[in-house]
Amino acid sequence: MKKIAFLLMALLGTVFAFTPNVMAGGDLSKQDPIVVNLSLGKDGVEKHKFYPEKLTFETGKLYKLVLHNPSDSKHYFTSLPFAAKVWTRKVQVMDDFGPGAKQIGEIKGAIREIEVYPGGTVEWWFVPVSTGTTEYTCSIKYKDEKNHTDKGMKGKITII
Numbered sequence: 001m002k003k004i005a006f007l008l009m010a011l012l013g014t015v016f017a018f019t020p021n022v023m024a025g026g027d028l029s030k031q032d033p034i035v036v037n038l039s040l041g042k043d044g045v046e047k048h049k050f051y052p053e054k055l056t057f058e059t060g061k062l063y064k065l066v067l068h069n070p071s072d073s074k075h076y077f078t079s080l081p082f083a084a085k086v087w088t089r090k091v092q093v094m095d096d097f098g099p100g101a102k103q104i105g106e107i108k109g110a111i112r113e114i115e116v117y118p119g120g121t122v123e124w125w126f127v128p129v130s131t132g133t134t135e136y137t138c139s140i141k142y143k144d145e146k147n148h149t150d151k152g153m154k155g156k157i158t159i160i
């Protein structure tokens, strides 16, 4: 009996010795968000572009990605690989852009794509959970079958 107990203790000791030293991060959804602004198009000549064209996020941090469309055509923020690497806390539809803007709608659950209408603003609150690099695009199509991405509306997104 003592021999079995000893073997069991030795086995448990081995298991604990190889358990990685991971610290719990607490409730990651309750952090103050890091605000990142992304403009979908521009009220001017270069409408079919994102401003900026590079985004970088870190895993474990809460972000508020503010998607604002100042142009006169609708645009998408599409990045399915990115959407698969984040946990969404919420999406808020805003009545305006900038300080003083109020939320007029809130969506909870996994998000795949977001479309923003002319003048509109949508905030995507998320925590990246996996690293990688991919693109974000706008799949709005013209009559000639080319889409906004073909016209240069794309950007590089990195999660570190």
Ligand SMILES: [Cu+2]
Binding pocket: 048, 074, 075, 076, 138, 139, 140, 148, 149, 153
């Ligand atoms: Cu577009």
